[in-house]
Amino acid sequence: MGLEITTTRLEDAANWGRKFSLFTYPFVTACCGMEFMSVAAPKYDIARFGAEFPRFSPRQSDLLMVVGTITERQGPVLKRVYDQMAEPKWVIAFGVCASTGGFYQNYSAMPGADQVIPVDVYIPGCPPRPEQVLDALMLLMKKVQEGRGHSQVRHKREQLVREGG
Amino acid sequence: MELQTYIPLGTSILLALAFCGLFTALAVLIGPRRLSPAKMQPFECGSEPIGSPRARYSVRFYQVAILFLVFDIETAFMYPWAVLYRDLSFVGGPGGGAMSLLGFTEMLTFVTVLVVALAYVWRKKAIGWD
């Protein structure tokens, strides 16, 4: 099983590369977008983590940042954008509305983006403070390094199933 | 024919190719590939694409592209000329002359030809969109 060792070493190296250059697709809908701007702005600069380059096309982005309330009407849009992202991909639910629907418990606000897509890191707060966002990014980087992201686990499981025969 | 002058050029080309090749190989090797019908759909800001992109749209796109190509190549020709500008000088031999007559007039004719083309295109309103 030599392959197993080299891939993990190669996998670690690849994860290390991915960890420090997450290209975000800012799926901005509501008030958290203003705080997302502040996180990208000079004071709480997200560029220090290599994640400041927003890519507005799912083909070129690894990290889907769901920023703000997801309404029922926005659900299919979010699902399609997530499906069209290239593997491996991660999702951050930015703010309590994206995590659980926040204090909008009604017919139109969806109780959290994880009703539609698997989410890797949830950020509480309405809107969360920029420090919370950077902390969440560091959490995600640890998760990327250890390969525990949803898409990574799904990929590894499919690999094992294929190998297992 | 001193071949040495081409060694730095050759190494830089090789390096460039190696660099790009490395990254595409890494992407192909390591990157997981999972195709799904939803992923193959064209991306239209998250909503259902309406109609097919195969429709016959205006010829102006082609026009603007071609004109860009023409003037882009014009500037591309200027680079080697600018690099060798000093050696092209006529008055007082290579490297010494203050004013390079041959090189300048040569580029002048090249540019005027293209300016005439630009004027014609401008008058035909093929550049803008309206």
Added chain:
Amino acid sequence: MAEIKKLVLGRREAADLDEEQELPTELMTVNMGPSHPAMHGTVRIVLTVDGERVVESDVQPGYLHRCFEKESEHATYTQIFPYTDRLNYISPMINNVGYAMAVEKLLGVADRVPLRAQYIRVIVSEISRITDHLTCVGASAMELGAFTPFLYFLKFREWLFELLEELSGARLTYSYVRIGGVAHDLTPDFHERLTDLLARGEEVLVEVEAMLNNNRIFRDRMEGVGPFSAEDAIAFGMTGPCLRACGVDYDIRKDYPYLVYDRLEFDVPVGTTGDCFDRYLVRIEEIKQSMRMLRQALRDIPAGPIILDDPRVALPPKKETYNTIEAMIRHFKHIVDGIRVAPGEAYSFVEGGNGELGFFVVSDGTGRPWKCYCRSPSFINTQTVSRTISGHLISDIVPIFGMINMIGGECDK
């Protein structure tokens, strides 16, 4: 014969020969969809385009409908403040003040609000208006490629956020205003910090104006793009900087002075053609006027209570609540049942960041409103987008939509 001759000789003057006759093209339908950087994430425009020119467009808002009305029917009057913060979330204080004034009008205590509280409300509203215009102009400039002004304006906005955070505890969703006054008093060093901040802000404004006002690209992309006549603007119910850019001098702070706006002197910038560049200039000028007002308000703010001391409206001070049983009961009743407002209906309006922000509140005598409708200026201004962009290029949609300053929370309520 003529046909063949024409083809053989090649095209005569392009001007008199209609292009389309020769090479008929089909119209293409494109989605400028909800998840698009220029669409602020919540509007989908279905464009029918002929090449690059927009022939017809159908603007579909509603992707951020969070049921402000339904939620406010299930919350007491004081619990609705956090919902009003999230209507126009780049100038939340103005929503708080607008809503509070509507309920005070219903209660009939509008004129008994203490003077200091009125001054504080004007100060925080003007600060919020500055952040509104900074975000709008900054984001629109960034969408046109000017990234530096966006960062400079965000730096300025960051200072304002810190100031308001120190005052109210939150960076964006303050919930600072209460019915009958404001939650707590100004912080001791508020005056020095705000005056220093205004001075620094002026420099940032000078820098950005130097970058944008005579920038060839910026002006070409903005000038003459999306002009709007005054009559159409009025018929479309437009209000705010967009209406003033069309040349109509309608500013609620001048025409129906509320709070202490009649004691501050400021002038209202009015544009001429109503195109994007006029809207940009009107917003920049309004930032300067707001700064001017802030200095005057800081100079003549009086001392005194910051909330109405009427037991049925305001919470008892904390000290009494812990020591006397009556204040404890009153506190409890006030929180649980809300403020009992006599049945009736009233419409009150303030000058929001994008226009006339009105609240139509219908009360039925209990502590919860029967209906709390918010007249959102973004929703009504965005109606003009489909008429403005038809005939323009696709790339002109970005400045037009940026300058309408459609805010999802306020447009879709």
Added chain:
Amino acid sequence: MARRVLDALTARFGDAIQSTSSDYGDEVAVVRRDKLVEVARFLRDDPAMAFNLPCYCTCIDYLGLEVLTVRPTSPLAVPSVPARPVDDRPRFAMVYELRSLVHKHRIRIKVPLDENDLVVPSLSELWPAFNWLEREVYDMYGVAFEGHPDLRRIYMYEEFIGHPLRKDYPKERRQPLVRREWTDE
């Protein structure tokens, strides 16, 4: 000053104006449905009225509203008299608010609507601003506007059944478009 507007309206339209009031400083005129377009056109075109800026339009659902039999003396007085449910009053009421930039006055027109024929003539050709505003009321309350250019839902998606802002629609009844199946990952 706007009292003048109300008097002019009653003088001109007589019985069509069911009642006028101006409490809390807002001038309100309750107009019968079939005279609505006429009154609106008069308000817009008459130089003395000149209501050129449309403010907003919405709808009130009075289902289950209890009205106090005696009006409390001061607005802050806690009503001690028990309220009684109202059943004879029509359930809905359309509300239009218009403003005149010329004379600086404002008027609110209310049109009572019965529950089973929720149809109102559309004012969108008088003021284009009412195009979206009426679509919102149609989406939220189900009031049909005859003569509206394209009456369809503006906030909710087409597959949504029912009109959410009615008092009998529960706040949390969701009609989800898409959900993901919860695998174990």
